[in-house]
Each structure stands twice: as structure tokens, then as C-alpha cells.
Amino acid sequence: MLRGALRSLPPKLWGREPAFSPPARPFACSPTTERWEEKPSTEARWKDAAETVIIGGGCVGVSLAYHLAKAGMKDVLLLEKSELTAGSTWHAAGLTTYFHPGINLKQIHHYSIKLYEQLEDETGQAVGFHQPGSLRIASTPTRVDEFKYQMSRAGWHPAEQYLIKPERVQELFPLLNMEKVLAGLYNPGDGHIDPYSLTMALAAGARKYGAQINYPVQVTDLKSRADGTWEVETPQGIIHANRVVNTAGFWAREIGKMIGLPHPLIPVHHQYIVTATIPEVKALKKEFPVIRDLEGSYYLRQERDGILFGPYESPEKMKLQESWVKNGVPPGFGKELFESDLDRIMDHVEAAMAMVPILKQADIINVVAGPITYSPDILPMVGPHQGVRNYWVAIGFGYGIIHAGGIGKYLSDWILNGEPPFDLIELDPNRYGKWTTPEFTAVKARESYGFNNIVGYPKEERFAGRPTARVSGLYEVLKSECSMGFHAGWEQPHWFYKPGDEIGYKPSFRRTNWFEPVGREYKQVMEKVGVIDLTPFGKISIKGSDSAKFLDRLIANVIPKIGFTNISHMLTPRGRVYAELTVSHLKPGEFLLITGSGSELHDLRWIEEEASRGQFNVEIRNVTEEIGVLGVAGPYARKVLQKLTTEDLSDAAFSFLQSRHLNIVDIPVTAIRISYTGELGWELYHRREDSAPLYSAIMEAGREEGIDNFGTYVMNTLRLEKAFRAWGAEMNCDTNPLEAGLKYFIKLNKVIGNTTSGCYSYSTQQSLAFAYVPVELSKVGQKLEVELLGKNYQATIIQEPLVMTEPTRTRLQQKGGSAKI
DSSP states (O other), X not given: OHHHHHHTOOOOOTTTSXXXXXXXXXXXXXXXXXXXXXXXXXXXXXXXXXXXXXXXXXXXXXXXXXXXXXXXXXXXXXXXXXXXXXXXXXXXXXXXXXXXXXXXXXXXXXXXXXXXXXXXXXXXXXOOOBXXXXXXXXXXXXXXXHHHHHHHHHTTSSSOXXXXXXXXXXXXXTTSOOTTOOEEEEETTOXXXXXXXXXXXXXHHHHHTTOEEEOSOOOOEEEXXXXXXXXXXXXXXXXXXXXXXXXXXXXXXXXXXXXXXXXXXXXXXXXXXXXXXXXXXXXXXXXOXXXXXXXXXXXXXXXXXXXXXXXXXXXXXXXXXXXXHHHOOOXXXXXXXXXXXXXXXXXXXHHHHHHXXXXXXXXXXXXXXXXXXXXXXXOOEEEEOTTSTTEXXXXXXXXXXXXXXXXXXXXXXXXXXXXOSSOOGGGOGGGOOTTOOHHHHHHHHHHHHHTTTSOOOTTOOOOTTOSOSOXXXXXXXXXXXXXXXXXXXXXXXXXXXXTTOOOSOOOOSSXXXXXXXXXXHHXXXXXXOEXXXXXXXXXXXXXXXXXXXXXXXXXXXXXXXXXXXXXXXXXXXXXXXXXXXXXXXXXXXXXXXXXXXXGHHHHHHHHHHHHHHHTOOOXXXXXXXXXXXXXXESTTHHHHHHTTOSSOOSTTTSOTTBEEEEEETTEEXXXXXXXXXXXXXXXXXXXXXXXXXXXXXXXXXXTTTTOEEOOHHHHHHHHHHTTOOOBTTTBSSSOOTTTTTHHHHHXXXXXXXXXXXXXXXXXXXEEEEEEEOOGGGOSTTOEEEEEETTEEEEEEOOOSOSSOOHHHHHHHHHTTOOOOX
């Protein structure tokens, strides 16, 4: 039996008895794949200069070398400390899938699979690519909802995906126990590939197009030069590089530490089991699809005539290699494995035996326990790094095989063209900062690994490692009164509790416990006055003799006059929106730039790069953690704040988009007449330590007006009603989906567009969304259908905005017109 076979396996410690010797894989992906051994490249011509030096010879690094060289870059040099695929690539299970719950990462997956399909023909190197499809199993009603939700997000991607009934599931895999199966999510074209052969094929292609791959060559140090180029130190000599790309896998942290960037990465122990031949599997007429039992939290696929089975243990049971973070990776670790610990995965084994009963009698031939590098949120870190010029990363890949092809192409395009081909801010390495400590990284990686297969709800929150050091001055005051959200390390109120509310985080695909409270907050802001903590905003100070000239080059809008503010955008060379900023001209030569919390270092990197490239005499400072922000909004906002200052806040004296230094009680603030709610309001920028007394003074002053708190959920509703676009949703670096291949939409399922943001409009009591549709279907009054959880709902294109902003309403009323609320 499987259980008995598991318990009888002898332990193998990597330090004493490596489970497998390179270059052989722990199993063979295909009985027909002809394997060949990569020879060390010590005889390769030594280069002391390169356009790009790539550090790390796993599948991701080799893919980047292949794509850069194929695109025409000369002098691409890859350095590997031991041999290609050493680290995590060689022992990976090799799964490939079109599926991803995110929107743009689907494009990465799609490109990878299409590349792998033709790579053997291009390079002459077999890759062992199997494409039997994949099946995600739903065995709860909530999981069926998740599948319907994912189907609505998949329609405008070219890859096929189907929600199928149990009968079809059984046809695809007749050895499945169907008792609990309610539905399946089926992706034709998914499968698995031999990671070793894939990497060798990419290496062959890289060399074919002119890249050089040298190993064993260990990078011992990195030194930046004044002109932004690098000296890459190795035992064989120093290489002068125009840019460096860190693709070093679980050695990436060591490379980063050479330049003062201890990347937030940690190795995770991942185990999988390979069985001997199983007669029932051998008897199948074709290879069965890769199975993902999401409630059991494991994947399962055919391996020759047996089965490969890999679980994701719970956060409490999974294991991290924390000693590598503290002490570094052991120098000799390359193609070795950890000691297996089968007791950790027995719950998953039993779930698999219940779902696939033939496993009960299976014999085990291999157990693989190897390191996979995780970032705190499981997503890789890809792109240029803020704070160091010409240093790029492609690290932290929990799913490196499916990402390798697409990320190689994505980074190559970005390096060569000066901007990303589409938006992937969720992978931006600058989403982390100094608040991302090793302790935080460990606890979040534990959570992320254990949550690999949990239900992916909209507005998902995860609570491990919170709060970080990034808390506003109001956190202690508000934490028991609201449901907090996590924003770039900060805690920020999403919505507030009142007596009788069902409190806490209650995720759902339908209306849940925050729906009525958010409606209450909507009424508060529209009819009275509310206060919101906006401290997580990114805040960047720019000063200097060239500051106005620099900003004139940086942003697409005009420079605001002294004492005024405007909304501006940084555009890429192609005219795509790289960032949206609020720009305030505080005094001659001094500006304050405000961006969203998730864009802080993303935008700062671009700003610093532009200043350096143009050699502007400016001082750029990130003041995000020094400054707190309170927003006060609603028809009584002026009345409340006027009680606390001698400054005239009347519309004539302090108009929309003006900014001014003033005192609220005795607290100095920079007040900006602006509000993302679209209502009368001010944002008050102040020293972070003054947040609590400032908040208390405002709340006390507003008692007569019925002042109360509001959170980010209702702010999103208010901005949608006012038709305010949001960066990252309605605008970003993407080509919009209509420019990205409308022929696919029409061919597959008549989908003609996609929504980008949605909410419930509490003023009109109907659902509201932004959407991209073809121009011919964008006329006011046009009838459309919107898919939600597998059902189509009638929708109508309306004249925007649904609700006019307060300044617009005021102007119309002054002219004797009617204002739309």
C-alpha cells in the first residue's frame, strides 16, 4: 500500500547522501526523450566586457539570455556558479498551465507554453513536453463559485478554458472517485515539461543567437560605477557590464547583499512522490490531464505509467530553510536535496488516495524534497530595482518553469525598449521596502505556501506578519473599530463597525458583511462629513534649481503654479500611462508628488532614472514614512475645518486644487483642496507623529455636524460614480485588451471587452463598472451583457459621470443650472 511504502522509505540527507547525482533528473519525463549532458564551458572565450551580465543558469536566466540574443543584443553573457539547472530547476515537477487567477500573468503563461511547443524545432533539442491538459477539481459550492468567477476573467484571453460538469471530468480521468466532484475547470494544452531539457534547449538557442554561457564561474562581488555601469568580480577576472540581471534562484539573496539589497526571499521545502508503474494507468489509452485537487491541496500527474504527486502542506506543517537566510546557502549546495519528511504530507496523501483510489496500492520509487525560493506573497520579483541603476532582477519564482519563457521575453522587451510590454506591477520588485524584514518574509512565505490552493476571493486579505512597522499614527486608535486592509506594508481602514454589524473579514463572491456598512459610510460622506486615513499614500519631495524643468519633462501635464495642485501622468515612450501623480507646487523650486500606496517605489525608480538620465540638478526624497495624511470630505468639511484654523477656507479664498501651508489648531499641515471622493474636501499632510492629535481635534470639532469615519471601500464607490479613472485598473502600461487581439475574443466566445473596476452605486442603487469595449459599442444607451459568476446581466452604457463632482455641481448651481447627484 502507498502508506506502507511511504513509511518504509529510508531518509536521505543532502549533506551525507545526495539523493540524486547530476545531471540526471530524479525521474524521466518521457520514455522517448533523448538526454544529453551539458559540458562545462571553461574553454569558452573569456569576456571582460558585456552589454548584459545575467547571474544564474536556471531556466529563467537562460531564457532571458535566449530572448536578448534572439532579439539582437550583442554581448549577452550568462554566468553560472556550478552548472546549468543547479538549484531549483533540475528537480522541479515541470508543470505548465495557461491558468492563472491574475489577468496579466496569464499572458506570461500563454507565451511560455507557445514557446515550449516550438522550441525543439527551433533548437534541435528535445524538451519532453507533454500537453494532456489540466483539471482543477471543485468539491464544494464555494469552489464552484470561484471557477465561475475565473471563467468571467478568462474570456478575453486567447487560451481555452472551460467549466465542465462531473460527467465530462470522469471522461477525462476515469480513475477519479466522483463522489465529491461538483465541477471541473479544464484547460486544454496544459501539461508538463522536463525542466532540464527545457533549459538545455534554451541554452542551445541562446548560443545559436550569439549569447555566451560561462560556468562554473562564481560572482564574488558587484561594484557600481559612477556612470551607472557595473564591475562584476569573479575568480577568473572582472567583467565590465552595462547592466546586471540577478536570476540566481535561491542564491539571489546573496547576490543582492553584495550591493546592500537583502532581497526578501526564503527557500521552502517542497516534496513530491513518484510511483512505480500502476496497471490501471498503463491501461489508459492516452495520458490523463494534470489533476489539481484544490481542497486536498495537491497536484497529480502521469509520470510514464505511474503517478507523480505533489502536495502543499498547511502553514503549520510546511518547512522553511531559515538557516540559509541567516547564514547563507551552503557553498557546495547545487544538485542536492533535503531529507524527506513524509509525516508532513500524510494528510494530503490520504486525500489523494480518497480521490484517486488506485494510489492505495501504488509502490513508491522516488521522493524528492528540494528547495524552491519564495517571496512573501509567492509572486516573483521581476524588473529594475529602485535605488541602484541598471540592476535588474528575476527572482523568487515559486513556479519557475511556467514563468521562465514568458518572463524571459517580458524582461528582454523591457530592457531593449525602455518600458515594459504590458503591466505586471504585481511582480514589481519595488513592491517591497525596508519594512519587509526577514521575520516578515518567513511568516508570509509560510502563509503563502500553505495557502497555495485556498479559495481566491475578490478583495482578499491575508493576516500573517501584520502589522509591520508601517502603521499610521491612527492605527492604535482605529484598529478595533474597523476592518483593516494591507497596502504596501501599511494598515488602512477598509470599512468601519457599528453596533449590530457582523464584524471581521468575511470574504465572499457575493455581497457580504461590509455591504450595508459601506452604504452607511456613503451616506455619511454625501450628506455630512467623514474622515479617512490616507497615510499609505506614496509621497516624494522634489527640490532644486532644475525641479520645474525636470517635472516639465517628467509629466504630461503643465506644471502647476505656486500654491496649486494638478493631476499628472508619467508616460512611457509609447505613450502608455506609467504612473498617475498628484503634483503640488508648494514654493519656488519645491514640489510634493503623491502616488498610490502600491506605487511608491515603482514611481520613485522611474523618477530617479529620468533625473539621472537628464542630469538634472534636483534633490529627490522619499518622505512617505515621515508624513501622515488625513482626508476630510463631505458637504460640512469646510465648516468643521474652519473651526480649527484662522485661514479663510471659503471657496473664493481656497479654491479647488489649491494647496497651502496652515495650522489646524497648533499643528502645521499642508492642506490641498482635493478629494478622491469627488466631494468637497481637503487632504491634510502633516508630521506622522501628529496624526492622532490632529484626528482628535477634527473629530471633536465635527461633533455637531455628525462627523464620522469612512474607509477605502466607499472611497472606491465614490470615485467610480464620479468616473475617476484609477491607475492600475483603468490605466496602466498595458495595451488595452482590444488592441491586444480582438480576433481572439470573437473567435472563442463572443466576448467583446472587459470590465476594469466595479462597485454598487448607493445613490442610484444599481451596479456600476468601468469597461473597455469597441468604439462602435461605446455609444450612450448601448445595451450589453456583463458576466458575473456564470450568469449574464443586462447592462447599459451611460453618460459619465453618474454623479457630478462637488466643484462641478457648485459651478452649475452658480450659473443657475441643475446639478446631477
